[in-house]
Amino acid sequence: MIKAIIFDMDGVILDSETISDKTWKITQDEMDLTTDKDYINMCRGSNRNDTLQILKKVFGEDFDSQAFLDRATVLFKMYEETDGIPLMPYAEQILKYLKPKYRLALASSTNGGAVERQLKNAGVIDYFETRTTGEMVEHSKPDPEIYLMACRSLGLDPKECAAVEDSPNGIKSAAAAGLKVIMVPDKIAPTPQIEALCWKICPTLKSLEEFL
Numbered sequence: 001m002i003k004a005i006i007f008d009m010d011g012v013i014l015d016s017e018t019i020s021d022k023t024w025k026i027t028q029d030e031m032d033l034t035t036d037k038d039y040i041n042m043c044r045g046s047n048r049n050d051t052l053q054i055l056k057k058v059f060g061e062d063f064d065s066q067a068f069l070d071r072a073t074v075l076f077k078m079y080e081e082t083d084g085i086p087l088m089p090y091a092e093q094i095l096k097y098l099k100p101k102y103r104l105a106l107a108s109s110t111n112g113g114a115v116e117r118q119l120k121n122a123g124v125i126d127y128f129e130t131r132t133t134g135e136m137v138e139h140s141k142p143d144p145e146i147y148l149m150a151c152r153s154l155g156l157d158p159k160e161c162a163a164v165e166d167s168p169n170g171i172k173s174a175a176a177a178g179l180k181v182i183m184v185p186d187k188i189a190p191t192p193q194i195e196a197l198c199w200k201i202c203p204t205l206k207s208l209e210e211f212l
Contacts, residue, residue, distance in 0.1 A: 009108035011166040011186035023075035045141040045169030047134030090206040095127040107150040109134040142172035
């Protein structure tokens, strides 16, 4: 029996990945970088430390990945301060629907300060009983650590929890931790390998009302 729903944030609750993609591409152009590797999707769902390592693998060990992320972060905050970060379609609707029926939590690779600020600004922070964030774990998604920690924060077995994710890294993380995985694709369509890890695949968050 499912007792709790644990949500990813970026690309599930907040449409932040659209902004991130823009800022990364601007930073790539500013630094005159070229690659045929899909490094943005490779980094989706990873925390800052793991992202730094992925960027070095793509652009070389001598690449200043710290400077890249710092610049992209500055640009992201400019977008955030000017326009805010919009909610994903049906995000608040599904949170209102689920809150009376399940315990709700968050498992995001984004650092805690940004998570708190962005959820408050979007008006949805109070829906989440606990929030497990990127700096709390040693290994980010696809490692299961963040979902295991999120389950512990609720005092529940992973088998009693479902995860709502949009990225392959997040889905692998939740599945490895033993949660039922619901995928709501955003930027990346599921491969057969990812589909096999999912309990449900939904076109939008509203579709969760059909079975939860």
